[in-house]
Amino acid sequence: MYCIFISVELKPGARDxxxxxxxxxxxxxxxxxxGCHTFDVLLDREQDxxxxxxEVYESPQALQAHKETPHYLRDREQINALIERQQVxxxxxxxxxxxRS
Incomplete structure (x- = not known):
C-alpha cells in the first residue's frame, strides 16, 4: 500500500x-x-x-489514476486557488x- 500525507496551509478565509x-x-x-482505501481530512487544533x-492507495499507480478522475479534475482549479502552500x-x-482486508 502507498500513502501520502499532505500538510496544507490555506489562504486566509479559505477554510470553509x-x-x-x-x-x-x-x-x-x-x-x-x-484503489483508494483511505482519504481522511484532518483539522489542525492550533492553526485554523x-x-x-x-490518503492510502493500493499503489502509486492508483494515486495517479485518482488524479485523472472526473471528480478530481472538476474541482482541482478551485482547490488550488485556496492553498497558500502545501507539503507532501x-x-x-x-x-x-x-x-484491513
Missing part, C-alpha cells in the same frame, strides 16, 4: 470552501475508486488555516492496526 470541496473529493474517491490529508510526504504502509 476548501473543506466543502475536499470532503466531497475524499468521499467520492473512497466510494468510487477501487492548516489542514492535513491522509510519500510513504509505503508497513501495517494497519487493526489489520
Amino acid at each position: 470552501r476548501y473543506l466543502e470541496l475536499i470532503r466531497a473529493n475524499a468521499r467520492t474517491s473512497v466510494e468510487q475508486e477501487l 488555516d492548516r489542514v492535513y490529508l491522509y 510526504i510519500r510513504a509505503d504502509v508497513a501495517g494497519f492496526f487493526p489489520p
Whole structure:
C-alpha cells in the first residue's frame, strides 16, 4: 500500500470552501475508486488555516489514476486557488492496526 500525507496551509478565509470541496473529493474517491482505501481530512487544533490529508492507495499507480478522475479534475482549479502552500510526504504502509482486508 502507498500513502501520502499532505500538510496544507490555506489562504486566509479559505477554510470553509476548501473543506466543502475536499470532503466531497475524499468521499467520492473512497466510494468510487477501487484503489483508494483511505482519504481522511484532518483539522489542525492550533492553526485554523492548516489542514492535513491522509490518503492510502493500493499503489502509486492508483494515486495517479485518482488524479485523472472526473471528480478530481472538476474541482482541482478551485482547490488550488485556496492553498497558500502545501507539503507532501510519500510513504509505503508497513501495517494497519487493526489489520484491513
